[in-house]
Amino acid sequence: MFFISLLRSYWPLALSFGVCFLALLPLHSQASGETNTTAQPYSGRPVTQIYNTYCIACHVNGVAGAPRIGHAEEWQPRIDKGIDTLLANAIKGFNAMPPRGICSNCSDEELRHTILYMIDQSQ
Ligand code: HEC
Incomplete structure (x- = not known):
């Protein structure tokens, strides 16, 4: 009970x-x-280090028309091309964008992850 x-x-x-x-x-x-x-298994250098050393010079203020980090409207048309196209253009150079974004010792994998980081910061 x-x-x-x-x-x-x-x-x-x-x-x-x-x-x-x-x-x-x-x-x-x-x-x-x-x-x-x-x-994902990423074996490269930290992407923030690569970005802050090489890419920031043009991509923070939009030098020569570079899409500025943090500006979704400038990145959206780029994002629409797909990461593989963006990577290919970043590797071989694209108009005023220098080959490998002047990071001549950056591996393709490092560049891919740095671009993904920039996209991530711009959405
Ligand atoms: C000397 C200046 C400069 C530096 C340094 C630079 N960029 Fe750029 N980047 C540009 C310019 C300018 C454009 C726009 C090119 C255009 O669309 O005409 C661009 C465009 C891009 C694009 C878009 C390409 C496309 O197909 O639309 C990516 C991705 C990119 N940069 C990644 C990087 C990365 C990653 C780094 C650092 C490793 C870097 N950039 C360093 C100037 C630079």
Whole structure:
């Protein structure tokens, strides 16, 4: 009898604990799933270091018409070309954009990730 009365008075509490626990479960698995998919193996130098050393000179103030970082409207037409085209243009040079953005020792992988960083900062 005691247990039944205990159950009767505390079941809402027990239920809400259960609901909280269930609600946290998918949240947790979603978060860990996300880190798994976004964590790409990148072996290059930090992209901020490359950007701050080479690209910033033109891409912060829009020298010679360079798309400025942080300006979504200037980046959108570039983004529409797709990252592979942007990378190819950055490697071989594109109008006033010098080959490899003057980072002659940047690998293709480093350039790709630096461009992705610039896009990320401009949306
Ligand atoms: C000397 C100045 C200068 C430097 C340094 C520079 N850029 Fe640029 N960049 C430009 C200019 C100017 C354009 C615009 C070219 C055009 O569309 O006519 C441009 C365009 C781009 C584009 C768009 C290309 C396209 O197809 O639309 C990308 C991507 C890019 N730069 C990446 C970089 C990266 C990454 C670095 C550093 C490693 C860098 N740039 C360094 C001047 C520069």
